[in-house]
Amino acid sequence: MLLSLQEILFTIETKKLFVLQTRTAKRTPRASVQVAVDMVKEKMITEREALLRIDPNQMDFFLLPTIDTNQGMLLLCVILLCSIN
16 A cells, blocks of 8 residues: 555546656655654554654754754844844
C-alpha cells in the first residue's frame, strides 16, 4: 500500500475524467515529520518506516531558529520598527 500524499493533475471532458499526471507532493520539513508522526500514531506505518520517509538533507531546518506562529507577527513588527530607526 502506497501511503504518500499525491498531487494529481486531471481534466474532465465530455463528462469523462482523465488523469494526466500524478506525483508525490512536496512538503516542508516540518510537515514531513508531522505526517510521519501522525501515521505512526494511527498505526499506518512503523516508527522505522516513518524515519525512512524523512529526507535527512532537510533535517538542518530544525537547527535553525524559527518564529513562534503565535508570537510571530508581533516579533516581526518589532524587528521591522527597530530596523527603521
